[in-house]
Amino acid sequence: MDVLMRLLALALILAPQGLCQYEGYDYDTDYEPDPDVPYRPPIHSHHSVDYNVPSIPFSTxxxxxxxxxxSSIATMYCDHRKLKTVPQIPSRIQQLYLQHNEIEAVNIKSFINATSLREINFSHNKLKSNKIDTGVFATSPHLHQIILNNNDLEEIPSPISSSVERIFLGANxxxxxxxxxLQGLVNVTMLDLCNNYIDNIKxxxxxxxxxxxxxxxxxxxLHSMPAGLPASLMYLSLENNSISKIPDDYFAKLPNLTAIRMSHNKIGEVPLYMFNLPKLMELNLGHNKLKRIFYVPRSLEHLYLQDNEFETINITLMxxxxxxxxRLTYLxxxxxxxxxxxxxxxFLCFPHVQSIYYGEQKRSAGDNQVHVIPPYPPPEEPRYGDDDDDDDFPQYHREEHGPIVEEEDEDDDFHDYY
Incomplete structure (x- = not known):
């Protein structure tokens, strides 16, 4: 009986420990991490962070x-709303769209807090130069693009923030x-002044x-070429002006030019090596009064000389x-x-030429005939007679192997394959 009582007492003592054996269980000490899987700290994702612009506290x-x-808390759309004044711009706004309204004046009070602006679009309004507050476009130190085309501006508004890279002032x-x-615009890479009345660049x-x-x-x-172009220039567009002469050494300090467009001017002659530029790829002198050809640089790929006064083309000069x-491919x-x-x-001088377009030529004095010169390359003529029924046949086979001669008793599978 004594033995039985001792066993019962021992069972009562051990029972609570058995029931609570998982309390305070230390999983990390009992199970080691998989040695093949390296430890990676938890990743905290910040979806709204833009590392290219200053951080702006969220605001509605x-x-x-x-x-x-x-979805875009830094953008404010105010376009196509018949606005006559500029609304107050919150400090968080980076892109401001005000195009297609009836705004005439720009008050600096509207931009007093707009220190984060990167892009402003004022196109297709009624902006007037004398109604734009001085310095209104210089308040934001992060402004990169300003679009002011299709307004009534008579002058370029200044000053403009020195951070600006692209300025659009066309159709004013x-x-x-x-x-x-243009004082202080040391970061500008693109300036558009097309469709204005500019006759003088001071x-x-x-x-x-x-x-x-x-x-x-x-x-x-313009009656003359704009002076003092920077050496960084790559693309120059001067179409539809009244320029009659290009100074002899005008392009000598512009080695980075890749495209020159001067069609629809009054240019009568250019020096022989005027366009000898190392990177020039496109030259458009169409619709001028040129009579004498010039040297074509090795880099040039596209040359436009339509509607001039050429009677002959001297290849030795070119x-x-x-x-x-x-590299010339198109003329x-x-x-x-x-x-x-x-x-x-x-074709020996320009081994890569793919097309020379002659089209119709003007009548010379006393000549009643309009000369039409065949194009190069000439249009392809049918090679298989009038009944060319094999339109579905692979073109590469036609050109390399000539027409198929069908044989009734041989290799029907070959013909079915094609």
Missing amino acids: ECARECYCPP KINKVREQD GKALSKLTKLMQLNICNNK CPVMDQTQ RLDQNRLKGPISTLA
Whole structure:
């Protein structure tokens, strides 16, 4: 009995420990991590962080006249709303769209808090130069792009923030460019002044734009080439002006030019080596008064000379030395006074040429005939007679192997395959 009582007492003592054996269980000490899987700390994702712009605290503030989408808290859409004044701009806004309204004046009070702006679009309004507060576009230190085309501006608004890279001022009423207009714009890479009334660019107003790569002054009233272009320039557009002469050494300090567009001017002659530029790929001198051809640089790929006064094309001047590195692939010569194709020497000088377009030529004095010169390459003629029923046949086989001659008793499977 004594033994039985002792066993019962021992069972009562051990029972609570058995029931609570998992309390305070240390899993980390009993199970080692898988040695084949390296430890990785937890990743905390921040979906709204933009590492390219200053961090802006979240805010739901938005001008009541506009729309700020929840998915893009830094953007404010105020376009196509018949606005006549600029609404107050919250400090968080980076992209401001005000195009297609009826705004005439820009008050600096609207931009007093707009220190984070990166892009402003004021196109298709009624902006007037005398109603834009001085310095209104210089308040934001992060502004990269400003679009002011299709307004009633008579001058370039200044000053503009030195951080700006692209300025669009096309389709206004600007008639001159003063030196102070572009003062301090050391980061501008693109300037668009097309479709204005510019007849004068004062001094070297463009020379301090040391990062400028694209300059558009098409459809204006220039009578001379703009002075002091920076060496960084890659694309120059001067179409539809009244320029009659290019100074002899004008492009000597512009080695990075890849495209020059000067069609629809009054240029009568250019020096022989005017366009001898190492990177020039496109040259458009169509619709001028040129009579004498010039040297074609090795890098040039597209040359447009339509609607000039060429009677002959001297290949020796274009290409004094035959060189397999010549890259010209396209030449346009329609609406000149040519009476026949250029010399076949052209195909030796320009081994990569793919197309020479002659089109119709102008009538010369006393000539009643309009000359039509066959194009190069000539159009392909049918090679298989009038009944060419094998349109579905692979083109590469036609050109390399000629027409199929069908044989009734041989290899039917071969014909079925094609």
